[in-house]
Amino acid sequence: MTETQTDTVGAGNPSAPTVFFLSDSTGITAETLGNTLLTQFPGHPLERRTIPFITTVEQAHEVVAVIDQLAAAGPRPIVFSTAVSQDVRSVLARSRGHFFDLIGAHLGQLEDALGSSASGQPGQAHGVGDAVRYQSRMAAVEYAIEHDDGQSLRALERAELILIAPSRCGKTPTTMYLALQHGILAANFPLVEEDFASLSLPKPLLPFANKCFGLTSQPVRLSQIRQERRPGSTYASLNQCTFELRNAEDMYRANNVPYVNSASMSVEEISATVLQRMQLHH
Known part of the structure; x- marks a missing residue:
């Protein structure tokens, strides 16, 4: 698991919630969708952290521990996730942050619409793919x-x-x-x-x-x-x-x-x- 620090607004402000962008791939989609939503709330000091390549349950538990530690010490973090793996998503969802599942919330509807099951394979949006x-x-x-x-x-x-x-x-x-x-x-x-x-x-x-x-x-x-x-x-x-x-x-x-x-x-x-x-x- 690797972590990248993205653009930080209000760094050092103890009242500024941390926004996590979590992914089992690059994190680009989580950042893009999450930041698009956040633009509707200008003026809020935020600290942003991107954690990509969360590919195992063990890594997911490590991330949850970080989120829970911040939640105990200050404002609850805001968590945007685009993890595809059901096992990883279920662990991340149990964090004490405000959790927004940007992928899982729609997979069921899409499976119904297409009449087939999702592959569950991460990295398709920004990998070599096609x-x-x-x-x-x-x-x-x-x-x-x-x-x-x-x-x-x-x-x-x-x-x-x-x-x-x-x-x-x-x-x-x-x-x-x-x-x-x-x-x-x-x-x-x-x-x-x-x-x-x-x-x-x-x-x-x-x-x-x-x-x-x-x-x-x-x-x-x-x-x-x-x-x-x-x-x-x-x-x-x-x-x-x-x-x-x-x-x-x-x-x-x-x-x-x-x-x-x-x-x-x-x-x-x-x-x-x-x-x-x-x-x-x-």
């Missing part, structure tokens, strides 16, 4: 790395998506997320001041205009991000950011390139928007 899909995602990651920030124009015709935007608008993390999570062959291309001499797309992108999607931002936000990279530079100035964003948006509109303002969006939200508007589905 080898073909896994290889597809890894190939997409390699493609995204090669085509990051316009480094390569080779095989652009293979791209399913080309993200375009001024520097620091979120192109790279978005293409990497789309590749790793969805297996999308995504390139990204920076828009620089020379590209704004006309409203036309940069020449290498002209044959692939239908694959382009634009990102924009708020000038103040973009200036703040650029200041962290090159403080005091023209590149990071508010005037320069305003100029680039205004011209980028004009270019998008002139070429019927769909775009979204990424200033207040997470990578997941940007990616979901791109997938929906570009009708990309794997």
